Amino acid sequence: QVRLVESGGGLVQAGGSLRLSCAASGLTFSRFVMGWFRQAPGKERDFVATINWNYGSTYYADSVKGRFTISKDNAKNTVYLQMDSLKPEDTAVYYCAADTTTFILNTRPREYDYWGQGTQVTVSS
Numbered sequence: 001q002v003r004l005v006e007s008g009g010g011l012v013q014a015g016g017s018l019r020l021s022c023a024a025s026g027l028t029f030s031r032f033v034m035g036w037f038r039q040a041p042g043k044e045r046d047f048v049a050t051i052n053w054n055y056g057s058t059y060y061a062d063s064v065k066g067r068f069t070i071s072k073d074n075a076k077n078t079v080y081l082q083m084d085s086l087k088p089e090d091t092a093v094y095y096c097a098a099d100t101t102t103f104i105l106n107t108r109p110r111e112y113d114y115w116g117q118g119t120q121v122t123v124s125s
Contacts, residue, residue, distance in 0.1 A: 002026040002114045004096050009119030012086055016123070020081040022096030022116055027053075027077065031103035034079045035112060036070060038092035038121075045095070047107040049081060059105045064090075086123045093118040 008020040022034070035050040049060045049070035058070050069082040079096055097112035106112070 002098065002100075004098060004114055004116035006094065006096050006116040006119040009094060009121045011122045011124065014086060014088055014123055014125050016086050017082070017084045018086065018121060020083065020094055020096075020119060020121075022079040022081075024077045024079065024096075024098065027098060027100070029100045032098055032100040033102060033104070033106055034070075034072065035097045035099065035106060035109075036079075036081045036094060037097060037109050037112075038090075038094045039118075040092040043092075045109045046092075047109065048094070050105045050107060051079065052103055052105060054103060057105060059107065061107075083121070086121075088123045088125045090121060091123050092121060094121050 003025045005023045036048040039045040051058045051070045067085045071080045095118045096116045098114040099112045
């Protein structure tokens with residue numbers, strides 16, 4: 001059984017940093033990608049970043065490029081999202097997800113088959 005558990009959210013001032021973690025268990029697939037998404041109140045769930053678990057290639061949403069970094073630790077089965085230069089518009093619930101059907105980087109949330117419970121990130125101005 002696949003389980004994803006996010007942590008690291010919180011309240012931070014604009015310009016500050018946070019690092020989110022996503023601990024994965026049960027991912028025994030030979031190839032998959034991991035993604036970070038976020039959802040603000042009243043809005044759709046948006047793509048943030050994705051990483052190929054095997055090769056480490058990454059892709060980012062334009063809104064976070066240059067400020068956020070996705071990375072992984074295969075030994076710990078953990079994916080990270082380092083968020084720097086945070087802005088109030090980054091405020092949202094952040095979710096990690098796994099797409100176990102492909103090794104191609106994926107920005108579409110409906111194609112991810114496993115999700116964590118989410119962690120709140122609030123950036124004050």
